[in-house]
Amino acid sequence: MVKVELVRGDITEAPVDAVVNAANSSLLGGGGVDGAIHRAGGPEILDACRDLRASRYGRGLPTGQAVATTAGRLPARWVIHTVGPVWSRTEDRSDLLVSCYRNSLAVADELGARTVAFPAISAGVYRWPIEDAARIAVETVKVTSTEVAEVTFVLFDDRAYEAFAATVS
Numbered sequence: 001m002v003k004v005e006l007v008r009g010d011i012t013e014a015p016v017d018a019v020v021n022a023a024n025s026s027l028l029g030g031g032g033v034d035g036a037i038h039r040a041g042g043p044e045i046l047d048a049c050r051d052l053r054a055s056r057y058g059r060g061l062p063t064g065q066a067v068a069t070t071a072g073r074l075p076a077r078w079v080i081h082t083v084g085p086v087w088s089r090t091e092d093r094s095d096l097l098v099s100c101y102r103n104s105l106a107v108a109d110e111l112g113a114r115t116v117a118f119p120a121i122s123a124g125v126y127r128w129p130i131e132d133a134a135r136i137a138v139e140t141v142k143v144t145s146t147e148v149a150e151v152t153f154v155l156f157d158d159r160a161y162e163a164f165a166a167t168v169s
C-alpha cells in the first residue's frame with residue numbers, strides 16, 4: 001500500500017526520485033507546473049523532450065500517457081511528463097485523468113523510482129474542478145499496484161491543499 005502525503009508548495013523543490021509534470025501533448029513546455037519545471041530544471045529537460053518528439057512521440061504525447069526524462073537541475077532524478085485531459089462539461093473524461101496517475105506510476109516502476117511527487121493534474125489551465133481532480137488523484141493512487149513506496153501531492157495553493165486534505169482524510 002503506497003503512503004500518501006500532502007505538501008503545500010512548489011513541486012520543483014520536491015526532494016523525490018521523480019516529479020510528475022502536468023504537460024501538454026507537444027512536450028515542448030508551457031505555463032503552470034510545466035513552465036516551472038522547465039524553468040527550474042533547465043534546458044536539459046527540453047532537449048530530452050525534443051528527442052522524444054523526434055523519435056517515439058513524433059505526433060506528441062497522447063492524453064493520459066506518461067514518459068520520463070532527466071530532471072536536469074531539479075532535486076529529483078527524473079521528470080515524468082503526463083498529459084491531463086481538458087475538463088469538459090459535456091464529456092466525462094475521468095478515465096483519461098485516471099490514466100495519467102496510473103501510467104505515471106507505471107513509468108516510475110520502470111525507472112525504479114521509490115518516491116514520486118504529483119501536482120493536481122488538469123486542475124489549472126485545463127480547468128478540472130479541484131474537488132473532483134483531488135478525488136480521482138487520491139483514489140487512483142490508492143488502488144494502483146506499484147512498487148512506489150511514497151506519493152506526495154504537492155499543492156500550489158490553499159484551495160487545492162484543502163481539496164486534497166478533504167479527500168485523504
Ligand code: APR
Nearest residue numbers: 010011022024030031032033034036122123124125126156
Ligand atoms: N508546483 C505545484 N503545483 C503547481 C505549480 C508548481 N510550481 N504551478 C502550478 N501548479 C498547480 C496549479 O495551481 C494547478 O492546481 O498545478 C495544478 C495544475 O495546473 P497546470 O500547471 O495549469 O496544469 P493543467 O491544468 O494540467 O494544464 C496543463 O497548462 O502549463 C500548461 O503546458 C501545460 O498546456 C499544459 C496545461
